[in-house]
Amino acid sequence: MRTGSGRLRGGVMRAASALWLALLPGLPAAAAPESVATALVVAVDVSQSVDDARFRLQMEGIAEALEDPSVIGAITGTPGGILFAMVTWADRADLAVGWRRIASRADAAAAAALVRATPRQAGEFTCLGQMFRTVAAGVLPALPVPAERVVVDVSGDGIDNCTDAGSLAEAHAALLATGATINGLPILVPGENDVVGAGAYRAPGYGLLPTPLPQERTSLEQWYRAHVIGGPGAFLLAAAGYGDFSRALRRKFVIEISALGR
Incomplete structure (x- = not known):
């Protein structure tokens, strides 16, 4: 017959064994969702157009948004x-911070x-x-776990000046075809x-031949509405200069993470 002390010793041994297994590398105590x-x-x-000061304002703005109590509350x-x-992008797009889960204030x-x-x-x-092409072909396929909703949040102070209109539309459509919202x-x-869109420029890949910009004069907001945003629930929220970038991004993060209507 097993005594009470025997049952206690057995329970302690099982608990110690479970703790030891949980502490082994690669065996987290609780699996992530x-x-x-x-x-x-x-x-x-x-x-x-993004000088050192503007670059730092953008990086600080993103960091501040991640640390903001309202954003952390949404997360x-x-x-x-x-x-x-x-992703940071100019002539090419680079994955500056790879996929990581944020589920707590410490993660943020x-x-x-x-x-x-x-x-x-x-x-x-x-x-x-x-x-668009880099995100569709290289970033989204690397998602470590499935996501119900994928949001690509694009910020910038100008229109595309190195892609012809047809290629830009194809790249935009390919990203939207993944199911992402831009x-x-x-x-x-x-x-x-x-005012953007009037004139001509020279761009990489086109040698010395100028590639025409859209001839209609328009605002940057209208150009973003026509050529950037798309997908389920897509919206646009402008920043009034680089000094307003952090404020605008905080608001966008809360809307995007909470899946709120604008």
Whole structure:
């Protein structure tokens, strides 16, 4: 007959064994959820118009948004948190911060530290179409777990100036075909991008032949509505200059993570 002390010793041994297994590398004590509600890609323009000061304002703005109590509240109110990645883009698009789960204040602080430590990427042109292709072909397929909703949050202060209109539309359609939603955050800088779309320019890949910009004169917000945003629930929220970037992004994050109507 087994005594009470024998049962106690057996229970302690089983508990100790379970703890030992949980502490082994690669065997977490509790498995992470197999999916998340939202996977968020922040795609940031770092082209020639973005000097060092503007680059730092963008990186600090993203970090501050991740650390904001309202954003953390939206994240922690979602079972399993979110998946987060950051892409910087100019002549090419680079995955600056790879996919990571954010489910707590500590997770958000760790992601914000990575954003702040991101070095500035060299680049001259605003190759939006190239960024669309990179996200569709390289970033989204690398999602570590499925996401119910994928959001690509695009910010910038200019229109694409290295892709012809047909190729840009194809790249945009290919990204939307993945099921992603593309939201826009145009950065409006008075005296610099009040009017866009008129004139011509020279871009990489086209030699010395000028590739015409759209001939209609329009605002950056209208251009983003026509060529950037798309997908279920897509919306645009402009920043009134680089100093307003952090405020605008915080608001966007809460809407995107909470899946709220604008």
